Structure formats: C-alpha cells, structure tokens
Amino acid sequence: MNKDIATPIRTKEIMNKYGFSFKKSLGQNFLIDPNILHNIVSHAELTKEDGAIEIGPGIGALTEHLARAAKKVTAFEIDQRLLPILADTLSPYDNVKILHSDVLKADVHQVIEEEFQDVKNLMVVANLPYYVTTPIILKLLTEGLPIKGMVVMLQKEVADRIAAKPGTKNYGSLSIAIQYYTEASTVMIVPKTVFIPQPNVDSAVIKLVKRDKPPVDVISEDFFFTVTRASFAQRRKTIINNLTSQLPEGKAKKEAIIAALERAEIDPSRRGESLSIPDFARLANELYQVFH
Known part of the structure; x- marks a missing residue:
C-alpha cells in the first residue's frame, strides 16, 4: 500500500520538493486528512467496474483514493504547475489520466466517449474550487452527460442552498435548478482545519443522484x-x-x-x-x- 498523499507531512514534503505555492485565484485548498477522503469516496459507492471524473485534483490526494476504488479515473486540472507533481504522486496507479484543461471549457461528452467506454457507472467526485463551484455543477447537469451522479465538496453555505427545501431561507433558484436534475443531500460537514491553506469557511460534501427524469413536466x-x-x-x-x-x-x-x-x-x-x-x-x- 502506498503512503497516503493526504497527510500534513507528506503534503508539505511534496510542495517543498517542487517549490509549489498556492494560487489564490484558483481557489486551491488541499485536503490533509485521509479519513475524510476515504469517506467522500465511500459515498460515491464506486466499484472496480465504475469510472470517476475528478475536477481540480491538486497534488492527487483524492485522486489516489479514487484510483484505489474505481476502474478508471480521469481528472481535469487547470494549473500547469501541478502536472509534473501529479505525474510523480500518482505514478503508482496505472488507471489515472490527468487532462490539462478547464472543465468549464472542455467538451466533457467527448472526454467521456474517449476515456470511459468500458465502465458500468460514471460518477463525478471532486473537491471543487470554491470560486466556480456552481457553474461547474450546473454545466455537468445541464449538458445531459451519461453520469450517475456526483459527490462533491464545496462551501457549506452553497451546499445548504443546493439541498434546501421550500419555505427555508436557503431555498432559491439554485436549489430548484439542481433538484430538478438530481436528488440532493448533504452527506458530511468538513471543518476548515483539514485543509492547507485553511479556507475561511467550513465545507460540506453533497451527493447528487441524477433522476431518470425530472420531477415535473415543463413546456420549456x-x-x-x-x-x-x-x-x-x-x-x-x-x-x-x-x-x-x-x-x-x-x-x-x-x-x-x-x-x-x-x-x-x-x-x-x-x-x-x-x-x-x-x-x-x-x-x-x-x-x-x-x-x-
């Protein structure tokens, strides 16, 4: 078994080795708690017949856990500086592919066709960059991709809005948009202390299971x-x-x-x-x- 990437010591070692510094503009916060990663992946219920798409793998902490659970993992990473680091940290796993690409601009349909021909189910599992959480989730849902669902970490306040019920202060157009396509639930709260650098807010992991068809019939x-x-x-x-x-x-x-x-x-x-x-x-x- 390989040593987990997601420990404070190992994370700092990797960053020092490559002289990596965080870019605030990319919303980079790396998880340093293997138990939380294990929990996230267990909520995705992946088998060795399934595929996983990850967005913003960072130095590979979550990617590694996905690689152990799934048949194949493809991750979108926008920060070029992380590519050599990922090539190093994920070298023990032959079922991972890193795409240097902005998922918001990518043709995800095409990626799925090329990378996931032979998987049973496909899940999106990611610690999403906070500044583009909502556009990423909405893109992946509105494009009608052949995914079973998502397990994603995001700011707790956004998770609260996504899973909100009518009559509550968090309920709004975002709740409706996402619940139109999925059944949404918050599966865990993640304290800011398990990241470096520490974000200013607590995080939550939400699970979105795609509906076979929307819960209502609309003309448009x-x-x-x-x-x-x-x-x-x-x-x-x-x-x-x-x-x-x-x-x-x-x-x-x-x-x-x-x-x-x-x-x-x-x-x-x-x-x-x-x-x-x-x-x-x-x-x-x-x-x-x-x-x-």
Whole structure:
C-alpha cells in the first residue's frame, strides 16, 4: 500500500520538493486528512467496474483514493504547475489520466466517449474550487452527460442552498435548478482545519443522484429556470412584484401575469421561497402562454 498523499507531512514534503505555492485565484485548498477522503469516496459507492471524473485534483490526494476504488479515473486540472507533481504522486496507479484543461471549457461528452467506454457507472467526485463551484455543477447537469451522479465538496453555505427545501431561507433558484436534475443531500460537514491553506469557511460534501427524469413536466426548461430566477430576484418581494420587474415587458403584462398566477393557483402575494418545484412548473407553464 502506498503512503497516503493526504497527510500534513507528506503534503508539505511534496510542495517543498517542487517549490509549489498556492494560487489564490484558483481557489486551491488541499485536503490533509485521509479519513475524510476515504469517506467522500465511500459515498460515491464506486466499484472496480465504475469510472470517476475528478475536477481540480491538486497534488492527487483524492485522486489516489479514487484510483484505489474505481476502474478508471480521469481528472481535469487547470494549473500547469501541478502536472509534473501529479505525474510523480500518482505514478503508482496505472488507471489515472490527468487532462490539462478547464472543465468549464472542455467538451466533457467527448472526454467521456474517449476515456470511459468500458465502465458500468460514471460518477463525478471532486473537491471543487470554491470560486466556480456552481457553474461547474450546473454545466455537468445541464449538458445531459451519461453520469450517475456526483459527490462533491464545496462551501457549506452553497451546499445548504443546493439541498434546501421550500419555505427555508436557503431555498432559491439554485436549489430548484439542481433538484430538478438530481436528488440532493448533504452527506458530511468538513471543518476548515483539514485543509492547507485553511479556507475561511467550513465545507460540506453533497451527493447528487441524477433522476431518470425530472420531477415535473415543463413546456420549456429554459423558461422554467427563467421564471424561478425571476421569482427570487429580490427575496423580500412578492412573486408578482418580482415577475413584473424581471420578465421582459413584465410591467405591461401585469394583468396577464396575475391571471396566470391564478390559473396556477398561486396567490400573487406569496414569496418565491414558499413555492415548491411543482408550483413553479405549473406557474412557468401558464406564463409560457403569456410570453410566447
């Protein structure tokens, strides 16, 4: 068994060997607790028939645990300085491939076709860079990739928003967007003390299991998400005020919007956070007639 990368001593040794310094702009925080990595990977429920996609492998701490659990691991790393380090730290594993690429610009479909022909299930497992957490998750969900789900670490406050239920202060358009595609749950809280450098906030690991089909039928997904975003534009405002101020020509169409709310059986004086995903689906389908 190889010595874990993710210990404080080994991490510092590797960094000193390569003279590596953290780039704040890339949101680099390296995990130095093997138990937490083991836990993250166990939530992904990988077998030796499965593949894993990782984003931002750093010096390979999580990658190593994935390599031990999965048939194949492909990781996207944007920081060129880490490539020689990863080649070194992951040299014991022949089932890992590192792509020097920004996942937000990458053709992930193509990568999956090239790298994961012979796996049963595919999971995304990553300690995501905090500054681009949401765009990465949304890209991977909206592109209709053949993945089973994700187990990702991110800022606790973002995890709270993703897994939030209607009627709570964390519930918003992000909760709806992600729960439309997946069943979301927070599986562990991770204290800031297990990273170097220590971030300013605690982290959480969320598990997203892709749904076979969305929980609601909508005429247009794009318009459904436009309506949910508009409904939360200013949280303290009522849904009618948000919709009239945010939707194109909303003020001119106020009467039609009120009529659509009534057909959807939603009181115009409610706030967005009180509406469930089925409520928003009914509303978006009624409003679609008004705006198209």
